[in-house]
Amino acid sequence: MKDPEYDMRTLPSRATFVDTHCHLDMSDFEDDLANILDRALVQGVESIITIGIDLASSHRAIELARQHSCIFAAIGVHPHDVHSATEATYATLEALVTANHNLIVGYGEIGLDYVKKRSEPELQRQHFRRQLEIAKKLRLPVIIHDRDAHTDTLNILKECGPLPQGGVMHCFSGDMAFAEKIIDLGFYISVPGIVSFKNAHNLHDVARMIPLTSLLIETDAPFLAPHPFRGKRNEPSFVIHTATCIARLRDIPLADLAHATTANAASLFHFTPHEPPHSTPRS
Numbered sequence: 039m040k041d042p043e044y045d046m047r048t049l050p051s052r053a054t055f056v057d058t059h060c061h062l063d064m065s066d067f068e069d070d071l072a073n074i075l076d077r078a079l080v081q082g083v084e085s086i087i088t089i090g091i092d093l094a095s096s097h098r099a100i101e102l103a104r105q106h107s108c109i110f111a112a113i114g115v116h117p118h119d120v121h122s123a124t125e126a127t128y129a130t131l132e133a134l135v136t137a138n139h140n141l142i143v144g145y146g147e148i149g150l151d152y153v154k155k156r157s158e159p160e161l162q163r164q165h166f167r168r169q170l171e172i173a174k175k176l177r178l179p180v181i182i183h184d185r186d187a188h189t190d191t192l193n194i195l196k197e198c199g200p201l202p203q204g205g206v207m208h209c210f211s212g213d214m215a216f217a218e219k220i221i222d223l224g225f226y227i228s229v230p231g232i233v234s235f236k237n238a239h240n241l242h243d244v245a246r247m248i249p250l251t252s253l254l255i256e257t258d259a260p261f262l263a264p265h266p267f268r269g270k271r272n273e274p275s276f277v278i279h280t281a282t283c284i285a286r287l288r289d290i291p292l293a294d295l296a297h298a299t300t301a302n303a304a305s306l307f308h309f310t311p312h313e314p315p316h317s318t319p320r321s
């Protein structure tokens with residue numbers, strides 16, 4: 039692997055990035071969100087998708103998108119939290135989309151988590167199917183969370199498909215064989231900061247080998263900060279480190295990686311990447 043010099047100052051001025059998955063509504067960010075958005079802009083991270091994990095956080099995600107023109111929202115119920123979701127929850131989420139369609143670009147995160155099992159796996163599968171139907175009805179792309187549940191995730195996506203608006207496997211954690219199956223469904227693969235860890239061999243392979251047309255980048259902030267911030271609070275500006283790492287793995291210019299992943303995000307989530315000024319109020 040070559041190691042060309044990637045210097046942000048040599049980037050073409052129009053090279054921009056999208057952090058397609060973070061949780062800006064979490065309390066980790068309540069004291070310094072304005073600074074975080076400024077730092078993101080300085081690094082060229084001009085559009086950020088903040089992801090709801092339950093009804094309350096979906097409300098907060100929409101509010102953030104209303105307040106900051108660089109932020110877009112996704113709403114849904116995370117597999118950890120489906121034990122508290124009811125049909126009334128889903129009716130409210132649907133109403134939120136209808137009322138805020140200009141701010142909401144995706145449905146999620148939804149899926150299966152067999153590591154922590156904070157909700158029973160069978161209950162997770164029921165709610166996953168239910169939410170895929172809602173996303174289809176709302177004509178929104180889906181944002182999928184899959185931890186140690188590759189086979190069931192793939193089977194349910196196939197069973198509930200086709201999903202005309204497509205989707206993304208967020209924080210991808212499978213190997214290349216699994217990535218190919220996901221791409222065959224027309225889904226994008228979103229690579230998190232874990233790719234910058236030395237021992238993440240499967241993810242290195244995936245980031246290097248999948249078609250550029252299937253690749254998205256994300257932070258999952260405040261979690262999973264990339265090297266050299268591993269263990270610290272993650273934030274959208276750090277997506278640059280993930281992008282740099284993938285560009286090195288693929289031996290392509292960082293500007294090409296930026297251009298492709300930003301175009302992919304705009305195509306999946308149907309937004310026009312934000313142009314500065316950055317954290318201005320939406321009119």
Ligand SMILES: [Zn+2]
Pocket residue numbers: 059060061089147258
């Ligand atoms: Zn997440």
